[in-house]
Amino acid sequence: GDSVTQMEGPVTLSEEAFLTINCTYTATGYPSLFWYVQYPGEGLQLLLKATKADDKGSNKGFEATYRKETTSFHLEKGSVQVSDSAVYFCALLNQAGTALIFGKGTTLSVSS
Amino acid sequence: DAGVTQSPTHLIKTRGQHVTLRCSPISGHKSVSWYQQVLGQGPQFIFQYYEKEERGRGNFPDRFSARQFPNYSSELNVNALLLGDSALYLCASSRGTEAYNEQFFGPGTRLTVL
Numbered sequence: 001g002d003s004v005t006q007m008e009g010p011v012t013l014s015e016e017a018f019l020t021i022n023c024t025y026t027a028t029g030y031p032s033l034f035w036y037v038q039y040p041g042e043g044l045q046l047l048l049k050a051t052k053a054d055d056k057g058s059n060k061g062f063e064a065t066y067r068k069e070t071t072s073f074h075l076e077k078g079s080v081q082v083s084d085s086a087v088y089f090c091a092l093l094n095q096a097g098t099a100l101i102f103g104k105g106t107t108l109s110v111s112s
Numbered sequence: 113d114a115g116v117t118q119s120p121t122h123l124i125k126t127r128g129q130h131v132t133l134r135c136s137p138i139s140g141h142k143s144v145s146w147y148q149q150v151l152g153q154g155p156q157f158i159f160q161y162y163e164k165e166e167r168g169r170g171n172f173p174d175r176f177s178a179r180q181f182p183n184y185s186s187e188l189n190v191n192a193l194l195l196g197d198s199a200l201y202l203c204a205s206s207r208g209t210e211a212y213n214e215q216f217f218g219p220g221t222r223l224t225v226l
Contacts, residue, residue, distance in 0.1 A: 004154075036217075043116075044155070044202065044217040089154050097209055098168025099145070102154030 002027040006090045006103035013080055013110050021075040021106045023064075023090035031092040033057075033066055033073040034100065038087045047075075047088070080110045114138070116205050116218035124224045125193050133188040133221045137205030143167075144186040145215060146178055147202040155202055161186055162209050190223075198225045 007022040025033065035047040035057070048057030050066040050073065057064050062077045073090060090103040117136045125131050137144050143162040147155035157170040161180035175191045184205075190197055200220040206213040 043219040044204075046214055046216075049214075091154075094168075096168060098160045099157035099170060100147075100155070100204075100215065101157070104152070104154050 002031070002092060002094050002101045004090050004092055004101055004103035006088075006106055008104070009107040011106060011108045013108070015082055015110055015112045016079045017110075019075070019077040019080045019084075019108065021088055021090075021108070023073045023075065023103060025071050025073065025090075025092050027071075027092055027101075028095050030068060031095065033064075034091045034093070035062070035064055035073070035075050036089040036091060036102075038089065038105070040086070044089070080108070082110045082112050084108060085110045116203055116216050118201075118203050118218040118221050120221060121219070122222045122224075124226065126226050127193055127195060129193050129225075130189065130191050131193060131223060133190075133201050133203075133223070135186045135188070135203030135205075135218060137184050137186070137203075138216055141205035141207050141216070142184055143206045143209050143213070144180055144184065145204045145206075146186070146188045147204065148172075149200040149202055149220070151199070158188070160209070167209055193225045195225050198223060 032051045034049045036044045037047045048059040050057040053068040055066045087105045091100045145160040146158040149155040159178045160168040164180045180186045202220045203218045204215040
């Protein structure tokens with residue numbers, strides 16, 4: 001079945017460091033891919049998405065490119081801030097379009 | 113505009129009891145989905161409803177059921193609670209069921225089963 005694998009955390013960085021969180025997927029066809037963020041005490045928020053191969057999603061300085069050759073959707077940011085500290089989830093939409101399939105999440109902690 | 117709202121915020125039950133969780137979607141959204149998030153894990157899909165009909169069901173036992181009302185709000189019911197049902201239950205709404213419709217998540221209901 002469909003699945004998402006993302007790097008285990010926690011990831012601990014200093015402010016202004018470069019961030020990469022790896023995400024790979026297994027699915028039938030070419031699903032839409034998403035990154036969600038969960039800030040402490042808050043609900044899940046969509047960070048960015050890509051709906052087809054080679055699409056690049058971007059938002060708030062974060063980027064991810066849909067790579068069908070490597071079935072990957074890695075999240076990157078050039079310079080993290082303390083306010084980026086949160087849990088990040090990679091997800092895909094199943095073929096039926098009914099369910100998001102999430103990875104286990106990666107906790108990011110940024111210190112000043 | 114108000115976001116997705118869920119009630120109650122927290123709930124404590126004992127094994128064997130029944131629980132009902134409620135969700136109100138964003139105005140204009142006709143699809144509601146339910147997810148279970150166990151501590152330290154990603155959300156797992158339970159149900160999707162659209163126009164009061166079940167459109168998708170995840171790999172959960174029959175103790176889990178849901179329904180959607182004419183105003184598009186939804187209830188998730190869990191019978192014969194087990195300790196393992198302790199989790200954050202998330203509701204998400206979207207305009208429709210097409211892939212391009214973003215799902216907006218509520219803050220969740222934290223269920224603790226003792």
